[in-house]
Amino acid sequence: MKKPNTSPQATLKATVKTGATAASRAVSGFSYSRPFFEDLVDTALKHAKKLGATDAAAEASEGCGLSVSVRKGELENVERNRDKSLGVTVYLGKRRGNASTSDFSRAAIEQTVQAAYDIARFTAEDPFAALPDAADIAVPAEQRTDLDLFYPWAITSEQAAELAMACEAAALQTSKRITNSEGAGVSAQQSHFFSAHTSGFRGGYASSRHSMSVSPIASSPGKGQDMQRDAWYSSMRNAEELASPQAIGRYAAERALSRLKSRKIATTECAVLFESPLAAGLLGSFVQAISGGALYRKSSFLMDSLGKQVLPKHIDIAEDPFIKRGKGSSPFDEEGVKVQARQVVEAGRVQGYFLSSYSARKLGMKTTGNAGGSHNLILSSRLTKAGDNLDAMLQRLGTGLFVTELMGSGVNYVTGDYSRGASGFWVEKGRIAFPVEEITIAGNMKDMLKGILAVGSDTYNYGAKTVGSILVNRMKVAGS
Numbered sequence: 071m072k073k074p075n076t077s078p079q080a081t082l083k084a085t086v087k088t089g090a091t092a093a094s095r096a097v098s099g100f101s102y103s104r105p106f107f108e109d110l111v112d113t114a115l116k117h118a119k120k121l122g123a124t125d126a127a128a129e130a131s132e133g134c135g136l137s138v139s140v141r142k143g144e145l146e147n148v149e150r151n152r153d154k155s156l157g158v159t160v161y162l163g164k165r166r167g168n169a170s171t172s173d174f175s176r177a178a179i180e181q182t183v184q185a186a187y188d189i190a191r192f193t194a195e196d197p198f199a200a201l202p203d204a205a206d207i208a209v210p211a212e213q214r215t216d217l218d219l220f221y222p223w224a225i226t227s228e229q230a231a232e233l234a235m236a237c238e239a240a241a242l243q244t245s246k247r248i249t250n251s252e253g254a255g256v257s258a259q260q261s262h263f264f265s266a267h268t269s270g271f272r273g274g275y276a277s278s279r280h281s282m283s284v285s286p287i288a289s290s291p292g293k294g295q296d297m298q299r300d301a302w303y304s305s306m307r308n309a310e311e312l313a314s315p316q317a318i319g320r321y322a323a324e325r326a327l328s329r330l331k332s333r334k335i336a337t338t339e340c341a342v343l344f345e346s347p348l349a350a351g352l353l354g355s356f357v358q359a360i361s362g363g364a365l366y367r368k369s370s371f372l373m374d375s376l377g378k379q380v381l382p383k384h385i386d387i388a389e390d391p392f393i394k395r396g397k398g399s400s401p402f403d404e405e406g407v408k409v410q411a412r413q414v415v416e417a418g419r420v421q422g423y424f425l426s427s428y429s430a431r432k433l434g435m436k437t438t439g440n441a442g443g444s445h446n447l448i449l450s451s452r453l454t455k456a457g458d459n460l461d462a463m464l465q466r467l468g469t470g471l472f473v474t475e476l477m478g479s480g481v482n483y484v485t486g487d488y489s490r491g492a493s494g495f496w497v498e499k500g501r502i503a504f505p506v507e508e509i510t511i512a513g514n515m516k517d518m519l520k521g522i523l524a525v526g527s528d529t530y531n532y533g534a535k536t537v538g539s540i541l542v543n544r545m546k547v548a549g550s
Contacts, residue, residue: 099260111130113179128265130263131154131264133152143239154172160189164199167189168189200431202407202437203437204270218395219275234255235254240316240317240323250297254319260277260278265406273402284302284303298329300322329493339545344539344540348474349537350535350537359371372516378419388448396446398534403426426441448536449525450537458524464500473492475493485514509547522540522541522543523543
């Protein structure tokens with residue numbers, strides 16, 4: 071492969087400009103148009119009604135993209151993906167059937183509708199199975215069209231490889247102790263869909279998601295050579311907003327270097343500071359615990375928590391589906407139900423659950439427009455000041471554990487018991503003393519949530535969740 075004639079950042083800007091300004095080119099990146107999908111969906115719905123369906127829903131979608139990975143300065147993989155699907159749901163009274171196909175021919179559409187119809191015929195009745203109520207539907211005139219979710223990136227595989235190599239090179243050049251790499255990658259993805267159902271919903275939109283990542287390996291010289299791996303990435307709807315390959319590479323390398331000479335610590339109980347990407351995971355656990363499926367199955371440690379104090383009074387959690395370019399932004403949920411900005415938690419009290427139409431009916435409640443999951447969530451503390459960066463949070467921690475990596479999925483959502491393998495840093499008097507590994511942190515999610523002492527201003531966006539580092543008052547740390 072020829073070396074790039076321009077700097078990697080110049081390449082990034084050039085490829086972004088090419089893709090972002092040429093909307094017509096972007097649309098041509100898809101094989102199917104919006105009108106084609108509308109016709110496809112309407113055909114499916116008409117055939118369902120013809121067969122005798124009480125109600126029906128259909129969605130046509132298409133996705134395509136490019137993923138390139140490199141390792142040690144050499145190209146490893148170039149993958150192009152393109153997929154399409156038509157999904158159909160048929161209701162016969164309180165019986166429901168689903169079927170899907172990747173064949174868009176008329177015969178295949180009719181066969182798929184027939185399959186969904188036949189499944190519904192032989193499925194047991196479910197008193198809660200139905201399309202969303204008409205009053206909850208996001209009608210076309212009310213649907214937001216200004217969310218800026220679609221930024222196609224017309225990048226070639228050669229350009230993507232150059233960026234990935236630059237990212238990895240920046241990591242390897244950070245220090246002589248960065249001796250190896252698990253590789254770097256660049257991904258550019260875009261998709262669009264159209265959905266409709268017989269309760270009056272019609273809608274769809276295009277969206278994009280692009281990313282760059284690298285995983286360097288650090289090693290210390292001498293006997294008993296220590297090796298440590300870490301990684302970092304940047305992910306955005308608009309590639310122009312991605313961090314530079316140099317910044318990603320250097321930061322990933324610094325993270326790997328900081329972990330050298332890690333050791334175990336004695337078993338203890340102490341305060342724990344979760345780095346902001348991991349704090350987003352704590353928020354995710356909370357969301358799962360107050361989501362419809364867990365609640366109607368009575369398999370949540372936060373049963374009947376509506377209106378109750380489950381977090382400290384200084385904690386708020388807001389949901390906003392209308393943030394421009396937000397990774398969790400959407401003009402409606404997966405059922406075509408209206409979405410709205412709301413306070414999920416106010417002063418530590420739960421103000422609302424995360425419900426689809428189905429789970430809402432099971433619970434005797436109203437849908438919250440969360441079929442398909444939460445929208446942009448922001449966890450904040452009323453005590454957080456602008457200067458409460460990571461250094462300030464370490465000062466607040468004093469002596470305890472700063473966690474930067476978690477392993478395993480040790481959360482029991484029924485009981486709230488929490489146990490995860492961890493690594494990070496031991497902190498003394500507000501300063502990092504040494505890196506630690508091969509430890510386990512344990513507690514109960516109820517106690518952990520109530521024990522949040524502070525939230526940092528070092529906010530990090532992880533998927534559809536934005537949160538700073540979180541300081542929890544006390545957890546068990548199992549070491550040597």
